[in-house]
Amino acid sequence: MKKWLVPSILVASAMVAVLFITRADRADAQAPPQKNSRMADGKPDLNGVWQAFTTASWDLLDHGPQKGVPAGQGVVEGNEIPYQPAAAAKRKENYEKRAVLDPLNKCYLPGVPRAMFLPFPFEITQTSKMVAIKYEYVHATRLIYTDGSKHPEGLLDFWMGDSRGRWEGETLVVDVTNFNGKTWFDRAGNFHSDALHLVERFTPDGPRHIKYEVTVEDPTVYTRPWKLSVPLYRRLEKDVRVLDYECLEYEEPFVPWHEPPVPGMPGPVKK
Numbered sequence: 001m002k003k004w005l006v007p008s009i010l011v012a013s014a015m016v017a018v019l020f021i022t023r024a025d026r027a028d029a030q031a032p033p034q035k036n037s038r039m040a041d042g043k044p045d046l047n048g049v050w051q052a053f054t055t056a057s058w059d060l061l062d063h064g065p066q067k068g069v070p071a072g073q074g075v076v077e078g079n080e081i082p083y084q085p086a087a088a089a090k091r092k093e094n095y096e097k098r099a100v101l102d103p104l105n106k107c108y109l110p111g112v113p114r115a116m117f118l119p120f121p122f123e124i125t126q127t128s129k130m131v132a133i134k135y136e137y138v139h140a141t142r143l144i145y146t147d148g149s150k151h152p153e154g155l156l157d158f159w160m161g162d163s164r165g166r167w168e169g170e171t172l173v174v175d176v177t178n179f180n181g182k183t184w185f186d187r188a189g190n191f192h193s194d195a196l197h198l199v200e201r202f203t204p205d206g207p208r209h210i211k212y213e214v215t216v217e218d219p220t221v222y223t224r225p226w227k228l229s230v231p232l233y234r235r236l237e238k239d240v241r242v243l244d245y246e247c248l249e250y251e252e253p254f255v256p257w258h259e260p261p262v263p264g265m266p267g268p269v270k271k
Contacts, residue, residue: 036170036204039126044170044204046124046131049235049242052117052212056230059188069187075117077227081190087221094189103183107247109140109159111183112176112198113214117230123242131165131172136242144174151177157194159183174200193220208234 037045055063055072062079065071083091094101104110110118120136129147134140144163151162162178181194201213210232217225 035207037207039128041128043126043128043167044172046126046172046202046204046210049121049123049240050210050232051119051121051235052230052232053119054117054230056117056228057114057119057186060186060190060228061188063188075228075230077229080226082223082226084221084223087191091189091191094184094191096189098187098189101189102187104187104247107138108182110135110137111159111179111185112142112161112163113200113212113228114183114185115140115142115160116212116232120245121235121240121242134242136245138245138247144172146172151175157181161196161198170203172200172202174198174202176200191221192216192218195220202232205231208236210234 039045054075055070056075058069058072059074060076060081061074063069063072063074081091099105109115115122115133115135115137118135118137122133122135125132125134129145131144131146133142133144135142140160142160142163144165146165146167148166149164151164156162157178157180159180159182161176163174163176165172165174167173176198177196179192179194179196181192181196184191195218197217199215199217201211203211203213205211211229212232213227213229215225215227216222
């Protein structure tokens with residue numbers, strides 16, 4: 001083959017590929033939108049196994065790569081969490097000591113909304129009076145009552161909060177309160193107090209996606225409410241199910257390198 005033909009062939013191949021992709025995109029754009037499946041009562045059907053594919057569980061905001069942490073784009077509106085000055089200092093301390101202070105490192109429940117975007121699937125089971133969520137991570141569960149009942153009164157608080165939902169058209173709106181204030185939003189130390197109040201919105205976008213949005217309010221920690229959003233994807237594997245994930249506290253125990261790990265064993269070699 002003559003050398004001058006090689007660039008021409010490559011250019012032609014690239015043009016064909018671009019033409020194919022363009023036609024495919026046009027076909028997708030012209031295809032009729034897929035309708036949401038519905039329950040017997042006419043409400044959108046959220047039943048299934050779902051998962052968020054995002055780096056929000058490491059850090060809600062834009063962040064670069066670190067050891068064991070992939071780079072990621074933020075999920076917070078405006079890429080800013082409006083901390084009060086004292087809370088901002090606390091968040092900085094959390095980040096610096098995250099290996100010790102992160103509640104997940106002690107096998108505590110992840111809380112809401114962190115449970116929604118951990119890198120583990122969860123299953124939604126929907127009835128006319130309740131939406132139940134079973135998380136793979138440490139067997140966490142959550143009940144969202146849609147029967148018109150109110151939050152419990154008194155000094156009750158929970159790791160996963162108390163959830164009461166209602167339908168607004170195609171969207172399940174969930175009001176979540178009664179938190180114990182001991183969970184974080186991510187591994188980067190973003191936190192809240194027991195005054196946390198969430199409003200979640202689950203909006204189906206066709207049968208394979210849910211738009212998940214959260215408005216976060218905590219007047220003891222933030223200067224104003226703020227929002228985050230992530231897409232949830234339906235898992236489509238054959239016979240997909242939520243499996244078991246057991247958390248083992250101190251899986252990677254801290255070993256002081258200046259001391260022998262076991263009595264009687266030789267210490268580290270001095271250089």
